[in-house]
Amino acid sequence: MAIDNGDFVRVNFTGKIKDTDDVFDTTYDEIAQEAGIFEENKTYKPIPIVVGGNHLLPAIEEAIKGLEAGDKKTIEVDAENAFGQRNSKLIQLVPMKEFKRQGMTPVPGMKIQSEGATGKILTVNGGRVKVDFNHELAGRDLVYDVEVCEIIEDDEEKIKSMIELHYSNPNVDIDKTEIDIVDGVANIKLDEMAKFDQQSYMDITFARFRIAKDIWENIEEITKVNFVDEFEKREETDDEEDEE
Secondary structure, three states, rough: OOOOOEEEEEEEEEEEEEOOOOEEOOOOOHHHHHHHHOOOOOEEEEEEEOOOOOOOHHHHHHHHHOOOOOOEEEEEEEEHHHHOOOHHEHEEEEEEEHHHHOOOOOOOEEEEEEEOEEEEEEEEEOOEEEEOOOOOOOOOOEEEEEEEEEEEEOOHHHHHHHHHHHHHOOOOOOOHOEEEOOOEEEEEEEEOHHHOOOOOOOHHHHHHHHHHHHHHHHOOOEEEEEEEEOOOOEEEEEHHHOOO
């Protein structure tokens, strides 16, 4: 089965900077360790995407169309189609007082958030701090080695793959997620551990919206998605009553 837009697939990949061959991202733990970019809290395994869903760079998703499960491909992505060219206007001087107001001590290399953008501090000079808000890979041509591990065909597994992609809570067991599809409605009951999520209500709401959107846009039979949260009264045992 050749991959096309709207297909749910799992892929492994390794991304490298073309002119240096430096690895900046990968789904393989061995490669991450060799490249010195291994993260303890990150799970290294094939990631689920919807082809055409902008889950990876559009140039990558376009390039894997026509491939089949087990196929591998090396994809070159120029800067324009990767993270764009560098923009000098995104290098800004920020008054030191702005950092002091937030109780921060800026140092070169520190990353900061401002109005939804991530910036990297370049220099600290007296009362001014130079911050680069360009993407770290802006202006770089990239190379991706991609392997198609699986094409997901079962609707319930497709839904689980989107939960896995968008709701990255390591304490939630995806296999304990219950999915019931009836008359075009997908009812999703997440693992009990989801009730104890420490993320903000807004972050959880956005994650659920992204899951729902990918489902109804790419699974023809489903037009509505419900997330079911159940809180059941627990009956007291005789021992608990005696303790009271």
